[in-house]
Amino acid sequence: MNLLRFSGLALTFFFCAFLSTANAQTSKNYPFSWKETADNWYMPKSYTFKYADGLTAKGSSSSKPNRGPVCTNDCKETTAPDACTESLLSEKCKDVELPGFPLPQGYSGVEYVTFEVQHNGKVNGYQVVKQAVSCKPCIQKAVNLVASSGEWFPAIQDGITVKSTVVVPVFFK
Helix, strand or coil, X not given: CHHHHHHHHHHHHHHHHHHHHHHHHHCCCCXXXXXXXXXXXXXXXXXXXXXXXXXXXXXXXCCCCCXXXXXXXXXXXXXXXXXXXXHXXXXXXXXXXXXXXXXXXXXXXXXXXXXXXXXXXXXXXXXXXXXXCCCHHHHHHHHHHHHCCCCCECEEECCEEECEEEEEEEEXX
């Protein structure tokens, strides 16, 4: 009788463990690393990017087409893809809430997520700029939010697709 009761409990335990594992896999937390820097370029007020060679898009003057990395196909098809991407990201990453979680004392209320968009459009290595006061749930939420922004299309410099670095600030309220 005890063996039957024990096997019933064990089966229930394994079933619950299976369901919790399946649930954990559906709510993906994207991996990231820390970026330690004092460079203000990595702490912008809105979405920004730079080409792999270090030149900013706004400083480029060429007769061949130039544009930054674009986060959706809809933005890629517009006449102002950089403005469209900036608008989408600022709308998505502004006034983000963490229900039931108070922000730490002295927290800046913003996380800076940086990543690279390769010349083929693949996204590499999410990094979060390290700050004096950190909010771990805010950091993970910011990375997840930026990573879920969809498909990225590479930057174009002088008519050629190039690698670029993107920084997206995520603002918490």
